[in-house]
Amino acid sequence: xxxxxxxxxxxxxxxxxxxxxxxxxxxxxxxxxxxxxxxxxxxxxxxxxxxxxxxxxxxxxxxxxxxxxxxxxxxxxxxxxxxxxxxxxxxxxxxxxxxxxxxxxxxxxxxxxxx
Amino acid sequence: xxxxxxxxxxxxxxxxxxxxxxxxxxxxxxxxxxxxxxxxxxxxxxxxxxxxxxxxxxxxxxxxxxxxxxxxxxxxxxxxxxxxxxxxxxxxxxxxxxxxxxxxxxxxxxxxxx
Numbered sequence: 653x654x655x656x657x658x659x660x661x662x663x664x665x666x667x668x669x670x671x672x673x674x675x676x677x678x679x680x681x682x683x684x685x686x687x688x689x690x691x692x693x694x695x696x697x698x699x700x701x702x703x704x705x706x707x708x709x710x711x712x713x714x715x716x717x718x719x720x721x722x723x724x725x726x727x728x729x730x731x732x733x734x735x736x737x738x739x740x741x742x743x744x745x746x747x748x749x750x751x752x753x754x755x756x757x758x759x760x761x762x763x764x765x766x767x
Numbered sequence: 768x769x770x771x772x773x774x775x776x777x778x779x780x781x782x783x784x785x786x787x788x789x790x791x792x793x794x795x796x797x798x799x800x801x802x803x804x805x806x807x808x809x810x811x812x813x814x815x816x817x818x819x820x821x822x823x824x825x826x827x828x829x830x831x832x833x834x835x836x837x838x839x840x841x842x843x844x845x846x847x848x849x850x851x852x853x854x855x856x857x858x859x860x861x862x863x864x865x866x867x868x869x870x871x872x873x874x875x876x877x878x879x880x881x
Contacts, residue, residue, distance in 0.1 A: 697868040708868055760810040
């Protein structure tokens, strides 16, 4: 079964540093997403990406965050200057068609720890 | 704004007990509904989904859910739980529109004792 692949699985960074989280969505999917889950809290939507541009973003996704799909396969989330409260599990997801008939397929996540 | 409520924060059951986890959502239009499971240390996995048709949906591992439109509910059920069902369960809703994101409930922790 096709998978969404995320790297690294765990990243530790110092406060103020830039981090890039990487995702390889399922190849024929059209929509790409980033979600995060702070320890003990619910999964929160960050941003969706379609046709090489952001289609929707949440209040969490401020100017410190950016996404891009540089080469048609990778889908990256960049945090420019990390804060302690950015520590969370970050999930990438992709889905195929307009009404989500294939559901969302989630990656295994990247655990980001900001120290 | 859409929201999803999961009524039970932590459910503790013995093996072979029946399970029902509540989920209510607030959105007036057509929705897609999902239940995800997250086993300890693992990623989110889709248990089942509802888009249209029969409101009783069967998923993997013996789980099922019933969509009751009048109650804005999508409760998850399993007649007999196993120790291996110990996990976090998330209900999620997406308006039936292109590109919309999933809105998750806060999750329910299920602990099954053998």
